[in-house]
Amino acid sequence: MKKFAFKVLAKDNFARSGLIETHRGNINTPAFMPVGTQATVKACTIRDIKKTGSEIILSNTYHLMIRPGVDRVKNAGGLHKFMNCDLPILTDSGGFQVMSLSKLNKIDREKGAIFNSHVDGKKFSLSPEESIKIQLGLDSDIVMIMDECPKKSNDYNLIKDSMNLSLYWAKRSKKAFGNNPHKALFGIVQGGLFKDLRLESLNSLIEIGFDGYALGGLAVGETQKEMFQVLDDVKSNLPKLKPRYLMGVGTPSDILGAVKRGIDMFDCVLPSRSGRTGLAFTWNGRVQIRNSENKYDNTPLDKNVSKFDLNKYSKNYLNHLHNTNEMLASMILTLNNINFYQELMYEIRKNIKMGTFDQFHDKYIKIL
DSSP states (O other), rough: OOOEEEEEEEEEEEEEEEEEEEEEEEESSEEEEEOOOOOTTTTTHHHHHHHTOOOEEEHHHHHHTTTTTTTHHTTTTTTHTTOOOOOOOEEOOOOOHHHSSEEEEEETTEEEEEEEEETOOOOEOOHHHHHHHHHHHHHSSEEEEOOOOOOOOHHHHHHHHHHHHHHHHHHHHHHHHHTTTSSSSEEEEEOOOOOOHHHHHHHHHHHOOSEEEEEEEEESSSSSHHHHHHHHHHHHTTTTSOOOOETTTTOOOHHHHHTTTTEEEOSSSHHHHHHTEEEEEETTTEEESSSGTTOOOOOOTTOOGGGGGGGGHHHHHHHHHHHOOOHHHHHHHHHHEEEEEEHHHHHHHHHHHTHHHHHHHHTTTTTO
């Protein structure tokens, strides 16, 4: 079975294009991962997701352990067979969802997170070992360590204590992962907005040794300026021969700015969630399709996008579908948005290889 591997193919200052190799397929970087939280990218089939140019998707440990439960997924032959997906899959550890969704009872250094389900209140516990066990049971290709993801805070001691807990859990996650050379285990850098804590977290994770390095805790309410500052703080210290993943990010301009600072991988619910709420992403900026200005606009969102016949649907028609709550609106707009994100990643990679990424960045950072 093919081993997990990563190589850098081209650089343009800190921006870089590369290739992640997995036994289920290769992933060109910088890469955007559509989010299939509950074993589906909402309003899309896997066939259509692949047609957008997506080469990897993300799914989530927290949601799948609650519904349908890992035993049902294992019974189906693993997550790929369960959801009819032959693309590589990255699974998040569940730490962020424990923080953001559940009625959290407590964090225990040894037992992990002890919480009540946001669905029915049932009590669960999620230790580093259990999180890794679940992800291996799902048979995901990239596994994330269990970490604590604190909310944005200026309390230095609180963030430091959380970072130290995450480092302790990182060691336990690495041990629980064992020897799985055809899979990858990524560490997660924490430390809030504090440069010294971010660097301490990163250096400690490098010492433990992981297949890739993610930056967590940067989709929890900070400004774009604050996020870019954290990336600037760590970009020179991130391992050059390992993939770098910015978790939960973001808008197209977030992605452009993060690529400029050396990030290789992204995920976000924004393109699919926005599709369901009537927001379309285009090369000319965002279109709020529900607005009355679209009622008599018989032009498409983008006349140049023929994939999925997207250039055959007028804004007039999409406005009607959305405002009458027709599910086709969500389907068309979600496909439009994910397709746009993948077009963006393709253009980013192309411009890095051509040595023109800075010009591309400057042209679109304010528009998108």
